[in-house]
């Protein structure tokens with residue numbers, strides 16, 4: 001830590017001690033807190049409503065853990081009593097019998113019941129940490145299931161290592177993020193198993209068709225080798241792009257679908273593309289977008305080009321500042337709660353972030369000056385874009401996984417010619433269209449008090465801190 005950080009810490013920490021956000025564990029007591037008709041919700045502030053939703057979800061996870069524990073106990077008793085030296089194939093095995101009982105009692109298909117029984121058994125044998133996390137409301141069922149699914153068929157010791165590697169972060173990840181992380185960890189710890197399962201899956205490749213609820217049908221090639229699937233998709237996309245350039249007004253998705261149909265029906269490629277182009281259907285209006293009102297381009301001189309990684313001292317400062325801001329916002333929330341003034345909490349949180357932002361403004365400007373970030377135009381040069389994409393590989397909304405090269409680089413403070421909202425890594429961050437709209441919505445706010453450190457404040461008075469180097473999970 002350098003002197004700058006030490007000073008920052010000292011200034012900010014004096015203002016309040018770290019207080020964790022409230023976390024009421026699930027169980028009978030929480031059930032009592034949550035009971036009551038819808039009428040009781042009418043009297044709650046928005047912050048409390050979000051808390052009730054989160055608490056109810058924890059309680060659900062707890063109840064689901066009980067359901068699975070009961071199933072596991074039943075299975076354990078039945079299979080313990082079963083003699084397996086002379087299996088009688090005319091009747092159900094003890095295990096199958098439990099599956100059918102569960103199916104009937106919980107109104108599930110046999111397949112779903114088998115999945116449920118299997119999950120119950122795994123949580124009570126190979127995945128004790130996952131079971132505890134579910135019971136404590138730290139994980140919900142889909143995430144517990146993801147851990148079970150992706151460690152199935154792995155040796156016991158590998159399963160234990162995978163569980164240990166993912167369990168702590170899992171409570172903060174969406175199911176998709178968790179699955180991606182699990183895949184990476186399993187790939188690292190058990191590459192041969194991954195390879196074997198992939199070969200088995202490819203052996204089961206197939207063409208499927210199924211009806212949808214809109215009266216259409218989906219047609220899919222399933223379990224191809226990933227390289228083959230991408231090669232096909234890329235090729236069709238490239239042709240679709242060129243058709244668009246030639247004036248085809250259909251969406252890329254529509255052209256791809258039409259082209260794939262032509263090709264699967266046996267039309268060779270050049271004719272297929274022509275056929276697709278001439279059979280243009282009713283153009284569909286593209287979604288409304290808000291193009292930047294100003295454009296400017298400027299080449300960056302070689303010496304002025306930002307380096308491709310975030311300087312170390314910048315990351316450290318952002319980390320410390322993140323802790324300090326988190327502590328302050330927790331304190332503001334706690335104070336409001338004690339005062340019974342949770343309504344309007346969002347405004348007080350925004351005020352606090354702005355205040356802290358002002359306090360570090362001089363240090364931030366000095367850092368920016370020293371790093372020679374500044375670019376006068378509206379559009380960031382390519383090299384700057386690279387730096388920001390390396391810092392945030394995905395959209396900076398906490399639960400979003402949209403790759404940053406498919407996002408817009410948003411000026412956290414709106415760009416202005418007088419240099420208020422500047423075009424530099426201290427004021428740019430990737431936002432997908434959807435979360436760009438979140439940012440613009442009433443009572444939503446996004447701040448970047450330090451290069452790469454993003455603070456979201458939502459209308460219900462919750463906040464989320466996104467640090468630099470946020471990984472794509």
Ligand SMILES: [Zn+2]
Nearest residue numbers: 368373424426
């Ligand atoms: Zn800067």
Ligand SMILES: [Zn+2]
Nearest residue numbers: 395400432435
């Ligand atoms: Zn997003």
